[in-house]
Amino acid sequence: MTINGLDSKVFLAPMAGITDKPMRRLVSSFGKGNIVSEMVAINALSFKNPKTYRIADVRDENYPVIVQLVGGNPELFADSVKLAEELGAYSIDINMGCPVKKIVSNKSGSYLMKDIKLASAIITTVKKATTLPVSVKFRKGWDNNSVNAVEFAKMCEDCGAEYITIHGRTRSDFYSGVADWDIIASVKDAVKIKVIGNGDIDTPQKAKEMLDYTKVDGVMIGRATLGKPWLISQTHEFLENNTVPLNIPIGIVKDTLLRHIKELSDYYGEKSALSLSRKYVCWYCKNLRDARKFRETYVRIDNMEQAIIEINKFFNEENFDKEY
Numbered sequence: 252m253t254i255n256g257l258d259s260k261v262f263l264a265p266m267a268g269i270t271d272k273p274m275r276r277l278v279s280s281f282g283k284g285n286i287v288s289e290m291v292a293i294n295a296l297s298f299k300n301p302k303t304y305r306i307a308d309v310r311d312e313n314y315p316v317i318v319q320l321v322g323g324n325p326e327l328f329a330d331s332v333k334l335a336e337e338l339g340a341y342s343i344d345i346n347m348g349c350p351v352k353k354i355v356s357n358k359s360g361s362y363l364m365k366d367i368k369l370a371s372a373i374i375t376t377v378k379k380a381t382t383l384p385v386s387v388k389f390r391k392g393w394d395n396n397s398v399n400a401v402e403f404a405k406m407c408e409d410c411g412a413e414y415i416t417i418h419g420r421t422r423s424d425f426y427s428g429v430a431d432w433d434i435i436a437s438v439k440d441a442v443k444i445k446v447i448g449n450g451d452i453d454t455p456q457k458a459k460e461m462l463d464y465t466k467v468d469g470v471m472i473g474r475a476t477l478g479k480p481w482l483i484s485q486t487h488e489f490l491e492n493n494t495v496p497l498n499i500p501i502g503i504v505k506d507t508l509l510r511h512i513k514e515l516s517d518y519y520g521e522k523s524a525l526s527l528s529r530k531y532v533c534w535y536c537k538n539l540r541d542a543r544k545f546r547e548t549y550v551r552i553d554n555m556e557q558a559i560i561e562i563n564k565f566f567n568e569e570n571f572d573k574e575y
């Protein structure tokens with residue numbers, strides 16, 4: 252059984268500023284798993300803003316990329332979806348879950364859970380504008396007084412969405428508290444299209460727990476992949492072959508971080524890559540001994556050569572038990 256022709260039940264979550272081309276290349280290099288882009292703003296894409304155009308361009312990636320679009324205007328969606336198609340999208344995901352104020356005040360993201368009429372007009376228009384498969388990602392509801400994920404899921408199905416992804420939090424929750432897996436189970440129970448569950452999966456075992464508990468068709472993992480790009484393929488392997496994930500040797504962690512920085516440099520240029528690498532260094536060395544001291548040193552580094560020397564010094568195998 253495949254979801255939308257894809258060969259894995261496991262999805263890398265769309266994360267603005269994170270699931271860019273460097274991260275996607277890295278995640279896909281470890282093995283199987285489905286990959287969603289960062290959200291792409293249709294207002295900017297339809298006016299061919301060069302930066303946004305570049306974000307949406309996935310033509311040179313040799314694995315399927317689900318491109319996520321965010322916006323609130325059906326006509327601009329129609330234009331954008333055609334551009335995304337030209338720029339190599341494997342399929343289109345519509346963001347109806349983003350909680351950020353700038354997005355919701357623009358009648359986009361999770362605002363659309365309050366305006367089902369507009370949400371359905373968007374899905375219907377997108378479906379008419381493209382032959383690519385269309386999916387929708389949304390939340391439990393706007394807040395705990397207006398939980399409407401089941402109704403919303405049925406609307407997506409009626410409008411022709413191929414599959415849906417539900418994050419078990421409301422807009423008011425943002426990312427706090429515990430994701431509600433019961434609402435995910437209710438959504439799965441209410442529709443015939445495939446359902447992907449999302450929220451709080453941080454290990455392959457937890458992905459299986461969600462599949463067993465909610466009966467969803469697939470799982471999506473976000474924050475737990477920060478500093479662990481291997482988690483997607485590891486989860487795929489665990490679910491498919493029951494391969495119990497082994498600890499990652501510290502040498503592989505170091506090599507992956509260096510590879511990540513190289514990808515960032517190739518894509519953004521060395522100066523931007525150095526500044527972006529600061530957040531990645533924090534994630535890759537999370538839970539390691541003396542990580543705090545290392546981070547303090549790293550943020551003061553002002554050239555890539557030195558950055559690489561310091562990373563090699565910190566991740567020296569003699570400093571650790573060789574496993575992560």
Ligand SMILES: Cc1cc2nc3c(=O)[nH]c(=O)nc-3n(C[C@H](O)[C@H](O)[C@H](O)COP(=O)(O)O)c2cc1C
Nearest residue numbers: 264265266267289290346418450451452472473474
């Ligand atoms: C930094 C960051 C950026 C995000 N950007 C997006 C986005 O562009 N589109 C989207 O649908 N969700 C976005 N999300 C939400 C995630 O896709 C996911 O739904 C959420 O993190 C819950 O999953 P998790 O518990 O596995 O992290 C973002 C989350 C984070 C932490």
